[in-house]
Amino acid sequence: MSTAMTTDALLHDLFQAALTAVTAETRLPAALPQPPKGRTVVIGAGKAAAAMAKTVEDHWPGPLTGLVVTRYDHDLPTERIEVVQASHPVPDAAGQEAARRIVDMVQGLTADDLVLCLISGGGSALLALPAPGITLDDKRAVAKALLKSGADIGEMNCVRKHLSAVKGGRLAAMAHPARVVSLLVSDVPGDDPSVIASGPTVPDPTSFADARAILAKYGITPPPAVAAFLEAAEDETPKPGDPRLSGAVTTIIATPQDALEAAAALARDRGYSPVILGDAIEGEAREVAKVHAGIARQAARHGQPAPVPAVILSGGETTVTVRGQGRGGRNVEFLLALAVALDGHPGIRAAAFDTDGIDGTEDNAGAILRPDTLERAEAMGLDAKAFLADNDGYSFFKALGDLVVTGPTRTNVNDFRVIVIERS
Secondary structure (H helix, E strand, O other), X not given: OOHHHHHHHHHHHHHHHHHHHOOHHHHOHHHOOOOOOOOEXXXXXXXXXXXXXXXXXXXOOOOOXXXXXXXXXXXXOOOOEEEEEEOOOOOOHHHHHHHHHHHHHOOOOOOOOEEEEEEEOOHHHHXXXXXXXXXXXXXXXXXXXXXXXXXXXXXXXXXXXXXXXOOOOXXXXXXXOOEEEEEEEOOOOOOOOOOHHHOOOOOOOOOHHHHHHHXXXXXXXXXXXXXXXXXXXXXXXOOOOOHHHOOOEXXXXXXXXXXXXXXXXXXXXXXXXXXXXXXXXXXXXXXXXHHHHHHHHHHHHHOOOOOOOXXXXXXXXXXXXXXXXXXXXXXXXXXXXXXXXXXXXXXXXXXXXXXXXXXXXXXXXXXXXXXXXXXXXXXXXXXXXXXXXXXXHHXXXXXXXXXXXXXXXXXXXXXXXXXXXXXX
């Protein structure tokens, strides 16, 4: 087998090791609470919600009922917990109706009952119940504007919390006095539970003023009903210390760091020197790519921060400020910018994936970058810099046959980036 084929296989194997480390079946069973005296109601939302629900069913010792909502095509067969599918990243009526039904399920419970809440990334859009006076179309308009603005996930979710009837701790407050146990798969830099899926069962330290400031920062003019609601600021989200949330227990069962450490362990076993740059790297995807390119060149030339052969790993969530008309998510944007920065450097290959299997709104998880990527592109008449200027990483890598399509992974710990530096 050629070195090129071996390195390509390594990129795929590292991604698979990262995914396996953060699946529901791997991480959830050990975190399950003791069954209550009364009822067990399972609720949840996110791209991993169906897999989490199935794992609960497989390992729960007593009776239970419930409903979780996940992204279209992310469902799994379950027997006792209903799985509803809805739209992501822009909410739809299916998510709104699912949220209404979840609210009904947590009403009228007692201190003997347990609400087991299964939360993962994507839950902000999937659990879409607008605050009074705001329509779903209003929320959709704000969501679309935020997605194009370059706002980070914490900023987007601050606004979402203050336009929602269930986020920012409101759902846990509704379930009081039942015991609320939340199991979370983190897809946010820093693993802040109040940011993951906009924290429906976690106290919210942000405010209406913060939400207004974020919209102003990015020059977003919201629909009139949204502007009026945010300005009135009549019903703040539950804050830390709210007695309705005092008994709530929150456990993060899978994180970006877990995925990176699993990949690093495999790289070490294969004879590579692994370096984890960080699990919470943020910023414009193309700027992050320039930094990664510099580190990769340093390793190739000087054996720093690790001797060659080396594997550089990073996670987090970059952003893309959309200025062009192209297609693609932040991972192909990162790779296209990395290709331009590396300029065909021999011995350096890379891959970048969204761990949920969907990079942005397309059908790919990510793509692979090889030393001959630019050379092959030029032979086909493709100008990498022009594609980057048009935010069109998807079309660029599709033309080269270098997209990676996995389908939904039913987990989500955000971006996974890997650069392999071989001896040249």
